[in-house]
Amino acid sequence: MTSNANPSSAQLLKQELQKLGKQPVGAELEHSSEQLRQLYAGCSDVVFRPFLIGGQTNAFLLYIDGLSDAEAIEKSIIAPLMQVQMQPSAAEGLPKLVSQTITVSSTKPVTTFAQVMEAVANGMPVLLRDQEAGGVAFGLPQWEKRTIEEPGAESGIRGPREGFTETLRVNTSMLRRIIKSPLLKLEMMTIGEYTQTNVAIAYIKGLADETLIEETRARLSRIRIDGILESGNIEELIEDSPWSPFPQMMNTERPDVVAAALLEGRAAILIEGTPFVLVAPITFFSLLQTPEDYYQRFMVSTFIRWLRYMFLLMSLLLPSLYVAVLTYHQEMVPGSLLVSMATAREPVPFPALIEALIMEITFEALREAGIRLPKQVGAAVSIVGALVIGQAAVQAGLVSAPMVIVVAITGIASFMMPRYIAGIAVRLMRFPLIMLAGTFGLLGIMLGIIAIVLHMCSIRSLGVPYLSTLATFKGRELKDVLIRGPLWMMDERPRLTGDSDAIRQAPGQMPGPQHGGE
């Protein structure tokens, strides 16, 4: 956005639009309607509906076809106004008329052209009357929206089945249905010069640290961009460490996940047009937890968590360990296993490093193809993948069977990550580790681990250290990281930034027959 001597036509248009937006809507209907017609010239979806109020006064209604409820407009705005008998004096004005005749529940006065544009774009028809400055916008938005469905990317066995949709209002209503307290705040703002995307910051006052909300607000309002299409756009513009492969915000489609985060004092960012809601601040461990961890019995959840941690390490390290051991440290493999591995590798012409890279890259390609392909061809990919990569490649002596097993286990392990973005970050880290293993053996892997841990120790999510709880060693909160402690033991909220209400529930709620009330 450099301002040079000869502004481009786009800049001229923008300036004109801004100038017009600041003007008040005048009393002369002819003039203002002409201005609006010019403004919306070429917008075939904008409807101008001139009519006479009570058969005398000129008026017209402006709305966008498909964004407002046309039937309701007809029934509860135009019809009553045309049939109105009494002639309100000029002093009483439009608001009085509206309050007496119109049955629409929500109305809003508009005075400038900017307000008119905003109201119309949000599906609110605007009424302007001759001899009177300003107008009234009616809350009658209605457009086609997807029904609430089960979230596709986050399925589970136990837990609510509804997921967010693309409509912001529906999403906020889902949150409000879960958290009914008026302390749940939903602050609105618009981002994007052309898209004018509505964005809501959700938090619970008193639980979320005040500075945290301020910081979120400040970072969001710093964004200057033409359009926001998905929460990913916003995430990339407000995160703490842009040069990191690790996601510093969680995105989720599930209202219960967002509600749980809000109850822990985090903030959520809801964006119009996407079912993915951002949650921040998070730690790395929030990305390794599922909402179901808290709905199942705690022992089961603890077991599953450990399993997940184990496979996280596997998906990161298994291929590189295999390469390192095979290339440099054969003596570490038990004798009989070494013999069978050597037999399997005998026809393979490549060194282990190349073999691993070939297989890993092919696997990643298969995975990506599986996502992008139309559903009808999806099956073909898996057949080709299984046959060509698995069976044929081994028989042709291009790769060894143990390597196929290693890659397959690694693939499954990476799909165990409950958050896709976390899984993919870990998968990305695997390639440098394989390289290091091929050049420095075990030492290389360890150096790689040190580098990764150092990086994770140095990044933050909205000011909260990424490896918080573990690396900052908060003893009490560890019971929700190393294990999943029973609900009746987790009396305190995790401490994020600043001080906020720490007590989550009354202590000593461990159930038992003596507390039965019999």
Added chain:
Amino acid sequence: MQMKEQISAFQMALMMYPTVLATGFLALPSVSAHYAGSDMWLAPLFASFSGFLGIFCAVKLHQRFPGQTVVQYGEQIVGRWLGKLIGLGYFIYLAHRLGTISRQYAEFVEGNFLFRTPNLIVICTIVLLAGLAVRGGIEVMARSAVIFTPIFIFPIFFLLLLFPDLNYHHMFPVLDHGLVPVLQGSIAPQAWFNEYFLISFILPKLANAGEGGKWGYISFSAVLVSLVYVDLICLFLLGEDTGSKTYPVLVAFRFLSVADLFENLEALLLAMWVFGNFVKISVFYYAAVTSFTQCLNLQDYRVYVLPVGIIGIAFSLWDLPTYPSLVQHLRLAAPFEILLFLSAIPLLLLIIAALSGKSKAAAQGS
């Protein structure tokens, strides 16, 4: 933007544990056994005095001059020029130690795992990573230590699997040759334990400085117990032979074989060695950089991380052409160097400060 960096006393304790033991585990049993024979396990106990002294000096001096390191209060205690001299001495000593530690690290990796990789590459990689940690600040170092120290501690429990092969008769008769060999054997552990004085550089960064001493002593006690434990394992397994092995612990790990599955566990030792030495090198690196910037009153220490690292790498190769010369340096020169900088000077500073009644409050009052 720059927040005041703070860590907890507990994190400091976790950082200091590998700082002493990373190289200590491998080197000390052999050195102690060389002098004390079957009484080698008593050597750490006799040496423990110096560790407690180091922590005591650091804590007492920090109480007198809160928020300052030895380089800063050194100036206040003995005057500007002498203080600068001491600060410069610390910098040179710490940079030199940074070099010798990385050399020790590289020699072990090379002698036992990567036989043909050049020394310089092994040294450079670890110093580079430690440099990244130092550049990230004490918080990053502390957080990574919380993750690395457990990885460092965990493998030593595997030595318990040696149980069937341990013969406790090796430790008898206790004190057969009197106290003198034990005292001789305790000189090397003393030097290592002295390194606890390095908390002088960390204490100013503590959020709960009052607990620094407590956690320092706890950390040191853990070191003491671990070292006696490792000494005993080596003694029970190898007997009088311990003194003739370069790395008795490596022998123990190689000896391990349980159910044909846990075999050749020296990979675990390599993990211990790499992660432990990473923490150790980054603590010395941090101390070296801090003493350099404070000695010259420089503001942003991050700029000087790389140059100090290069000096450290130079020290790691300079005048130490072969491994035997490194061993000779470690046996003959290093104990005096360590004793001077980590025991004698701190103790002298503390005595002078106590006698002249100098403290930060007094300095501000005058």
